[in-house]
Amino acid sequence: MKLDKKEKLEFLHRRMIDEVQDYAIILLDSDGTILSWNKGAQEIKGYRPDEIVGQNFNIFYLPGDRQEKLPEQLLELARREGRARHIGRRVRKDGSTFWGSIVITALHDDDGTVVGFTKLSRQLRDHEIE
Structure with a gap:
């Protein structure tokens, strides 16, 4: 497969996001609807893309x-200030919870x-929460 420079950059950019597994990288629209996410998000949250894309x-x-x-407040803070950070409990697909650190960037x-x-x-791991 022969790609020009722009296509190669786009391909590598998408691979960079997709293949990160220690971090969930999620693209949201302006209302918080999930547009895409990477393997890390699937690993951490438990949803396949076809199960979660289109959900808030x-x-x-x-x-x-x-x-x-809280989710709406974080989006509003990111909208006003460029980003919002938060540490708190999050919910996986199976209903279990975990401590998560998030950054939302407008x-x-x-x-x-x-x-x-x-x-x-x-x-977050136990030693990172204290």
């Missing part, structure tokens, strides 16, 4: 956090309008 990312938060609108168009977000998260 608030599915990963505890019911109390959803009730208090993505902008050429006019500066927020068009989406990246959400980078990783599972």
Whole structure:
């Protein structure tokens, strides 16, 4: 397969994201709907892409956090300040929970309008929580 420079860069960029396994890399639209995610997200969260793409990312938060609108607050903070960070309990597909560290970064168009977000998260180990 012969690729030009732009195609090769796009191919390698996609591979870079897809093959990271220690971090969940999730692309969200401006409302928090999951557009894509990598192998790390599948490993950490337990969902295959076809099961989760199209769902809102608030599915990963505890019911109390959803009730208090924490996911929406994090998106709003990222929208205003460029990024939001948080450490807290997260929910996997099987209902089990884990401590996670997340960074949500706003993505902008050429006019500066927020068009989406990246959400980078990783599972914390016991010694990292204290």
